[in-house]
Amino acid sequence: xxxxxxxxLFAGFAIAxxxxxxxxxxxxxxxxxxxxxxxxxxxxxxxLAAPFIAVTQILVYAGAIMVLVIxxxxxxxxxxxxxxxxxxxxxxxxxxxxxxxxxxxxFIFYAVLKTPKVPVDAGTTAGKTMSxxxxxxxxxLLPVEIVGVMLLMAIIGAVTLVxxxxxxxxxxxxxxxxxxxxx
Amino acid sequence: xxLADYSLSTQLKEMxxxxxxxxxxxxxxxxxxxxxxxxKRNAIGMFMCIELMLNAVNLTFISFSRYYGDVTGQLFxxxxxxxxxxxxxxxxxxxxxxxxxxxxxxxxDASILKN
Numbered sequence: 001x002x003x004x005x006x007x008x009l010f011a012g013f014a015i016a017x018x019x020x021x022x023x024x025x026x027x028x029x030x031x032x033x034x035x036x037x038x039x040x041x042x043x044x045x046x047x048l049a050a051p052f053i054a055v056t057q058i059l060v061y062a063g064a065i066m067v068l069v070i071x072x073x074x075x076x077x078x079x080x081x082x083x084x085x086x087x088x089x090x091x092x093x094x095x096x097x098x099x100x101x102x103x104x105x106x107f108i109f110y111a112v113l114k115t116p117k118v119p120v121d122a123g124t125t126a127g128k129t130m131s132x133x134x135x136x137x138x139x140x141l142l143p144v145e146i147v148g149v150m151l152l153m154a155i156i157g158a159v160t161l162v163x164x165x166x167x168x169x170x171x172x173x174x175x176x177x178x179x180x181x182x183x
Numbered sequence: 184x185x186l187a188d189y190s191l192s193t194q195l196k197e198m199x200x201x202x203x204x205x206x207x208x209x210x211x212x213x214x215x216x217x218x219x220x221x222x223k224r225n226a227i228g229m230f231m232c233i234e235l236m237l238n239a240v241n242l243t244f245i246s247f248s249r250y251y252g253d254v255t256g257q258l259f260x261x262x263x264x265x266x267x268x269x270x271x272x273x274x275x276x277x278x279x280x281x282x283x284x285x286x287x288x289x290x291x292d293a294s295i296l297k298n
């Protein structure tokens with residue numbers, strides 16, 4: 001009973017935060033709403049006997065990724081998002097897409113009825129950090145290594161993208177920007 | 184046949200929200216994210232909607248992992264998180280490079296390849 005109440009509490013919080021994220025035009029408000037979604041989902045992961053993933057969710061998503069996003073929003077000093085002007089038909093496209101996706105997902109739930117109704121005992125489940133670590137470094141060693149290589153590529157790519165420009169390149173860019181500011 | 188060892192703990196487990204309710208929440212969150220990608224105009228807003236969609240899929244993985252008692256779902260969530268972190272680093276780098284060039288982060292301004 002308690003867990004059902006908690007589920008509806010966290011699910012309602014997650015959906016409310018998600019809607020507010022899409023609704024707000026100010027990127028900072030959107031980012032803070034998204035952090036609310038992450039925290040609600042992390043609480044749900046604890047209820048699903050996955051404490052390791054719950055902690056990782058807070059650390060990686062709310063702690064690292066969203067800090068980076070908010071940092072970039074502050075750095076670029078973004079103004080409020082302007083409303084669609086010339087692509088107004090996109091509202092209809094988006095609404096139609098949403099309805100279609102929702103109908104599709106709910107169709108899947110009623111098609112997949114072979115899923116077990118009762119969860120396995122929480123004591124034996126795979127949420128423990130040790131079982132995750134064992135599986136990660138034995139059975140799933142190759143994917144973990146691929147992820148490591150991918151992260152290295154991402155670091156190099158990010159540094160290359162935002163590196164300090166060489167002098168001639170920089171002069172060209174500043175010229176372009178001053179032209180654009182005059183416009 | 185399994186009714187014989189139907190202990191108190193399993194009866195208590197039945198009061199937990201069902202798998203369908205977790206999947207329904209995940210579907211709703213995914214839909215909100217997908218609609219947001221279409222509605223948002225600035226690139227960071229779209230990026231955050233994509234993160235929301237990734238999280239909805241993560242919730243599906245975790246709930247299936249719980250109901251099958253299998254560790255694979257949680258490992259996949261770990262991989263998805265790594266990909267999301269890499270995506271954040273590279274994506275935000277692209278946004279900053281784009282802002283340097285166009286002084287805007289509106290996706291409508293990213294039309295230099297047109298014509």
